[in-house]
Amino acid sequence: MPKSRPKHLNLLTIRFPVMAVVSGMHRISGAVLFLFLPLFLWLWQETLGSRESFETFRSVVSNPLMKIILLGLLWGYLHHLCAGIRHLALDLHLGIELAAARASSVAVLVASIGLTVIAGVALW
């Protein structure tokens, strides 16, 4: 493999197309969701343990800081879900033209943020 090929991999000078942004966010959101699995398991455990632990859960999730963290994780879940559905469509060769791929990437961003805002308003 020749080593003299030009490389343009400086992350600070690359301007990413929206598809690349959505793809990168898919990976980051997946990693973050993985890292927060213990939190989800613990919260789930508290809801089902006993009446007292259910109340503990209630007070934990009503903490404003915790609400912001959980809302951020909800956004991560929704982004990962929407971007994943887009991936499945691409696998089926749906929307693989440049214009369609760009439009579906924007749709993923809008849908996941929109759903997060709706859920945030409903839960807050």
Add this chain to the structure above:
Amino acid sequence: MVKREVVGAHYGLRDWLAQRVTAVVMTVYTLLFLVALASLPQLDYAHWKALWALPVMRYATVLFALSLLLHAWIGVRNIFMDYIKPTGLRLTLHAVVILTLVWYAAWAAQILWGI
């Protein structure tokens, strides 16, 4: 002596498929869970507990949890394969993730069926 490298084991297609099948399982579960949640007359401890006492809820959640753990394993492993170059470190991290996910599976079973 043949110099072997810890890459190219030809499990790509299988994992590609597993990633998509588990994703569909989790998507369907998410939608059904929201329906179940919305159908509760009231979101209090008694109704919440009763929902999780249903066998269908428990077994659907087992399917969801196992899908999630397999999905997480493939995803995290792919991230490590992309960014962690030293083989020893990468395989150590793989082992840590596998053990962690197995622990989470036991934890989920404990939550679902009580102690």
